[in-house]
Amino acid sequence: MIRRYMASSSYSNSPCAACKFLRRKCLPDCIFAPYFPPEEPQKFSNVHKIFGASNVSKLLNEVLPHQREDAVNSLAYEAEARMKDPVYGCVGAISVLQRQVIRLQRELDATNADLMRYACNEMPSTSQYGRRTGQGEGSVDQNSGYYNFPSHWNNDNHE
Amino acid sequence: MIRRYMASSSYSNSPCAACKFLRRKCLPDCIFAPYFPPEEPQKFSNVHKIFGASNVSKLLNEVLPHQREDAVNSLAYEAEARMKDPVYGCVGAISVLQRQVIRLQRELDATNADLMRYACNEMPSTSQYGRRTGQGEGSVDQNSGYYNFPSHWNNDNHE
Numbered sequence: 454m455i456r457r458y459m460a461s462s463s464y465s466n467s468p469c470a471a472c473k474f475l476r477r478k479c480l481p482d483c484i485f486a487p488y489f490p491p492e493e494p495q496k497f498s499n500v501h502k503i504f505g506a507s508n509v510s511k512l513l514n515e516v517l518p519h520q521r522e523d524a525v526n527s528l529a530y531e532a533e534a535r536m537k538d539p540v541y542g543c544v545g546a547i548s549v550l551q552r553q554v555i556r557l558q559r560e561l562d563a564t565n566a567d568l569m570r571y572a573c574n575e576m577p578s579t580s581q582y583g584r585r586t587g588q589g590e591g592s593v594d595q596n597s598g599y600y601n602f603p604s605h606w607n608n609d610n611h612e
Numbered sequence: 613m614i615r616r617y618m619a620s621s622s623y624s625n626s627p628c629a630a631c632k633f634l635r636r637k638c639l640p641d642c643i644f645a646p647y648f649p650p651e652e653p654q655k656f657s658n659v660h661k662i663f664g665a666s667n668v669s670k671l672l673n674e675v676l677p678h679q680r681e682d683a684v685n686s687l688a689y690e691a692e693a694r695m696k697d698p699v700y701g702c703v704g705a706i707s708v709l710q711r712q713v714i715r716l717q718r719e720l721d722a723t724n725a726d727l728m729r730y731a732c733n734e735m736p737s738t739s740q741y742g743r744r745t746g747q748g749e750g751s752v753d754q755n756s757g758y759y760n761f762p763s764h765w766n767n768d769n770h771e
Contacts (some may be wrong), residue, residue: 505664512698527703531690539671540679543702544686550709557716564723573732601714 470497475506484513488525499532500525618675634665643672647684658691659684 471485472478474497479486489497500509510530516524534543541548627638628645633656638645648656659668668687675683693702700707 464662478683486748503667504662508662508664512694516698524699527700530703531701535671539675540683541686542690543706543753544689547702547709550706553713554709554716557713557720561720561723566721568723568730571727582645582758 468489470494471506474498474501484510488522490514496525496529499536500528503532503535504528538569626650629653630660633657633660643669647672647681649750655684655688658695659687662691662694663687 468479468491469483470488470491470493471481473491475492485497491567498505504512509525512524512528513521531543534546537583538545622673627650628642629648629650630644631638631642632650633653644656661667663671668684671683671687674679690702693705697704709745
């Protein structure tokens with residue numbers, strides 16, 4: 454009984470970041486409290502600005518309790534990315550990573566082909582060792598099964 | 613005058629997907645109309661569900677007119693990803709891509725090292741050609757400057 458009283462008291466003394474932001478009483482069954490501690494006010498303020506408190510609450514109720522922490526963290530990551538880059542948000546990071554994957558796979562294929570020639574005791578016919586370690590590249594193949602970003606997303610502004 | 617009347621008439625005959633969804637009159641200066649054509653009702657319905665119409669409108673007003681199409685398309689991509697995967701959304705794709713980049717970079721480094729040994733007329737001491745073309749891998753290095761996802765995001769469920 455004393456413990457319950459203390460827990461309740463602790464709750465009312467430290468509302469979670471969401472309830473503090475929304476200026477409402479943080480009740481023991483608050484859906485936000487486990488994921489938005491008062492020490493991280495920016496985390497809630499970001500997801501509130503980008504998704505809205507109501508949408509976050511709906512989404513938390515739609516996923517299983519053990520998935521909620523990951524859901525909140527991915528929302529917080531998306532929200533922060535959108536605040537840093539209002540045009541592309543975290544989709545800009547996906548674009549950069551897709552280009553890196555395509556470039557690395559091409560370099561790996563070409564290096565493996567060179568290695569195969571060496572293994573067959575032939576010198577590589579067109580290349581010098583090291584030529585594929587540079588960062589420069591040409592246009593990116595869009596027919597690779599990836600999300601089809603507008604072509605100008607694939608310039609170097611996002612790298 | 614006639615042309616203006618026709619344009620206005622055309623507008624009132626085909627409200628954009630946003631105004632149709634929100635059951636409001638689509639005016640010629642509608643912020644949504646250029647990016648949410650009536651033929652793509654799902655695009656607006658998705659961003660409305662995940663971000664809210666008001667947040668989308670605010671964001672469109674915050675970016676420059678020539679950036680709005682990209683902004684809408686990235687929001688639509690994020691919204692669709694969140695609807696498909698309510699826990700991770702498009703952050704799941706970032707996690708998968710980060711792991712691919714780390715794996716490919718390691719394979720490329722190792723293949724280049726083998727190639728260097730061949731170039732110096734030494735056989736690779738520990739490897740056979742082709743050993744790094746498989747898909748299996750161990751744990752992922754978290755100290756690589758990437759966003760620090762929870763460790764269980766890096767299992768194979770998202771690949």
